[in-house]
Amino acid sequence: MKENHYSQPNFSPPQVARGKQCQSTPPWRRRLLTFLLLVMALAVPRQAYAGAHFGTDYGSNSRYNSRISHHPTVDEPWITVYFWFYDRDGHDGYFLHNQTEPGHDGPAVYVDGKYICSPNWELSWASGNGNASGLEDQRGKNGWWGGTYTRNVDGVNYTVRFWDPRRENDQYWVEMVIYMDKMAVATEHDIKIRGMWRINDVSEKYEERTFRTQAIRNIFSDSPSYERTYGSLKVKGSYINPSYGPTTVAMSTAYFSGKNYWDPSTMNQAVYKTYSKGASSYNGLTLSYNEQGGSFNLYTQKSITVTPxxxxSTILFGWLKSAINDYDESRNVVAATDMWKKQISLTWQVYGSSFYKDGTWSLPLP
Known part of the structure; x- marks a missing residue:
């Protein structure tokens, strides 16, 4: 593995302004000034001797900043966190093997507040006063490193892997890749790393850092219209993104929070259909339901499966909640009798969810 060496900017001490004529300083005064400067340098704490905390931020423009290095997208729906986990600048800083989660040694990883795994072997190199020499031997991996961690939480299968341990200056870095087999569009995710962190001879306490991803863009946006008859709801106008697919559309009148993916075959009171890539609508999809007579909410889930x-593979999904109003109502009904024409004329106004229209009907008299 070819190692990249980076160096921090080399700031030279400012030059001292001089006049055209300089007066010499006595030797004893120069020695006293040198001694005082040395005492001041030893008395002022510096980062190099204090050791770094796990959450240390070196500035938003610094390449020595831990960060999300890959945000999930429609085509690449995974998360990569690039972070340093061992610092040997001055007093070494590193994770201990203490249990962050009961029954699991070492630091822990959380996604959206949910415990996922404890990569103790990968992130904790504590042995005596640290084990930087052992970690140094790992830098030639240049590929997947350590173990593969999987866990199912609330119906989502999480997989965590590590890639290419390396060193930049006096810190050891690694990429942590997180896969989710179900991921909602238009949703951010918080990735937290937490563990007992030691700075030799200085401190020992739990430290953590949280990284927030950008959301996958919403490819399922829609403003559908419906035709309601007794016990039936038919889609009259809708939109499917033709650039992706196959797209499965599922509709139900049962309550769904819209935060989780549901297998359409397990949804209560649901109808669903899969449309091939290139389809632009799901017009005609009809949901039968128990007629209640009043207004209700319709929940629609769209989903695609992405396999990079x-x-x-990851199922990307999105929810749409639509308010279905009651049947149209006739108001302001007026009946007028015309004896010359021998007919009765009825006029009215029909009110729907967001409109009204005039109506007229004539009935001949016997």
């Missing part, structure tokens, strides 16, 4: 090359 050499990566696990």
């Amino acid at each position: 090359k050499d990566r696990p």
Whole structure:
């Protein structure tokens, strides 16, 4: 593995302004000034001797900043966090093997507040006063490193892997890749790393850092219209993104929070259909339901399955909540009798969810 060496900017001490004529300083005064400067340098704490805390931020423009290095997208729906986990600048800083989560040694990883795994072997190199020499031997991996961690939480399968341990200056870095087999569009995710962190001879306490992803853009946006008859709801106008697919559309009148993916075959009171890539609407999809007579909410889930090359598959999904109003209501009904024409004329106004229209009907008299 070819190692990249980076160096911090080399700031030279400011030059001292001089006049055209300089007066010499006595030797004893120069020695006294040198001694005082040395005492001041030893008395002022510096980062190099204090050791770094896990959450240390070196500035938003610094390449020595831990960060999300890959945000999930429609085509690449995984998360990559690039962070340093061992610092040997001055007093070494590193994770201990203490249990962050009961029954699991070492630091822990959380996604959206949910415990996922404890990568103790990968992130904790504590042995005596640290084990930087052992970690140094790992830098030639240049590929997947350590173990693969999987856990199912609330119906989502999480997979965590580590890639290419390396060193930049006096810190050891690694990429942590997180896969989710179900991921909602238009939703951010928080990735937290937490563990007992030691700075030799200085401190020992739990430290953590949280990284927030950007949301996958919403490819399921829609403003559908419906035709309601007794016990039936028919889609009259809708939109499917033709750039993706196959797209499965599922509709139900049962309550769904819209935060989780539901297998359409397990949804209560649901109808669903899969449309091939290139389809632009799901017009005609009809949901039968128990007629209640009043207004209600309709929940629609759209989903696609993305399978990138050499990566696990992910179901991307999005929810739409639509308010279905009661049947149209006739108001302001007026009956007028015309004896010359021998007919009765009825006039009215029909009110729907967001409109009204005039109506007229004539009935001949016997």
